Amino acid sequence: MSILRIPVGPNDHVIGDIDTAKIVLVEYGDYQCPYCGHAFPLVKRFIEEYADDVAFVFRNFPLTDAHQYAMAAATIAEAAGKQGKFWEMHDLIYSNQNILNEEMLKGYVTALQLDVNKIENDITTSDLQDKIEADFEGGVRSGVNGTPSFFVNNQKWEDYDGTYDSFIELVS
Structure with a gap:
């Protein structure tokens, strides 16, 4: 069984309390x-x-060989995160995944009332690309070979079967 090689840290996007969960x-x-x-x-x-x-x-973990807009979406989500809106952008992208394209991503910047100039500057810096690459490399080191890949308490979760019931079993 694979383990999470890169511990959760300050550069991660987190919902909830890591210390008490x-x-x-x-x-x-x-x-x-x-x-x-x-x-x-x-x-x-x-x-x-x-x-x-x-x-x-x-x-x-953008699969750029298979998904044309995966890297652009990851980059814009990370840029939104620099303005405190990572989760809002994350949710917008996934909620409208079937129409994902560059124009849609630009529209979300406006919809979330983000600073367009800051976004444009941030997506051209190496900081965001380095963060995405670090996520990707950490995934590879942890045994990720497809998406989504989940880890539960640092162990790769092999029992996810695409149903909500598989999540419920985690708390049973």
């Missing part, structure tokens, strides 16, 4: 992956229903 769920995801799109509402429901017991971490 009974379950720390880490997802390596690709914004254009249809399986990640299917998992998105399941994860969202799970972390809302079990907010006291679960902390959720999202890490980028």
Whole structure:
């Protein structure tokens, strides 16, 4: 069984309290992956229903050979994060994944009332690319070979079967 090689840290995007959560769920995801799109509402429901017991971490794992807009989406989400709106952008992208393109991403910058000039500057710096690459490399080192890949309390979760019931089993 694979283990999470890069511990959750200050550069991660986290919902919940890592220190008190009974379950720390880490997802390596690709914004254009249809399986990640299917998992998105399941994860969202799970972390809302079990907010006291679960902390959720999202890490980028863009499969650029298969998904044309995966890197652009990851970059814009990270740039939104620099303005405190990572989760809002994350949710918008996944909620509209079937129409993902560059224009849509630009529209979300406006919809979230982000500083357009700052976004444009941030996406051209190496900081965001370095963060995405670090997420990706950490995933590879941890045994991620597809998306979504989940880790539960630092162990790769092999029992996720695409249903909400598989999440419920984590807290049973």
